Amino acid sequence: MPTEQEKVIKALQYAIQMEEDGKAFYQQSCGEASNELGRKLMESLAKQEDYHRAKFQNIYESLRKEHAWPKVDFKVDGGRTLRTVFAKQTEEGPVCAPGNDTELAVIQRAMKMEGDSYDFYHGRSEQADSSAEREFYETVAAEEWEHKLILTDYYEYLKEPAAWFVKTEKPSIDGGV
Numbered sequence: 001m002p003t004e005q006e007k008v009i010k011a012l013q014y015a016i017q018m019e020e021d022g023k024a025f026y027q028q029s030c031g032e033a034s035n036e037l038g039r040k041l042m043e044s045l046a047k048q049e050d051y052h053r054a055k056f057q058n059i060y061e062s063l064r065k066e067h068a069w070p071k072v073d074f075k076v077d078g079g080r081t082l083r084t085v086f087a088k089q090t091e092e093g094p095v096c097a098p099g100n101d102t103e104l105a106v107i108q109r110a111m112k113m114e115g116d117s118y119d120f121y122h123g124r125s126e127q128a129d130s131s132a133e134r135e136f137y138e139t140v141a142a143e144e145w146e147h148k149l150i151l152t153d154y155y156e157y158l159k160e161p162a163a164w165f166v167k168t169e170k171p172s173i174d175g176g177v
Helices: 004-032 036-067 078-094 099-126 133-160 161-169
Strands: none
Touching: 004 036, 004 099, 036 133, 099 133, 133 161
16 A cells, blocks of 8 residues: 555656646647747747646655655746736737637647646645645646636637637727717
8 A cells, every 4th residue: 555655756746747748738739829829828838837847846856855745936927927928919919810620629638638737736735734735736726727717718719719809808889979
């Protein structure tokens, strides 16, 4: 029967692999993007996956040496970087053409990956033995959820750009003079 320490180490190994796989997926997806916004969004997501992987790797190495969850300096931006990329691009450019089926499928896969990551990290937060471990997993889970929301927004943008702008911008017709 594995010890709690072994379970935590195994979970960290799994998290590192998920983040590596996510980075590789987003890097490959840059080529699938039909517009600059998609490429920038995928590049930003790849960087964030790499940042997460590095944090998990540091925790893993520390845990193997010290046998206790370390204090982690983990700064997240709550999706501000990704939302800024999205907002800037939609402000700068006209409504893009709808995404093709391949690109939409890539975004759907990315949304599922982020949702699965959220589920895993949220589950780990509930199993955590220390408050530092719990807080770390809760923070990562929240960031993965934010990634999913941003990808969902981008999916809607690609699926029906004009409808997305109407919903997001909430334009009104002013009949006044």
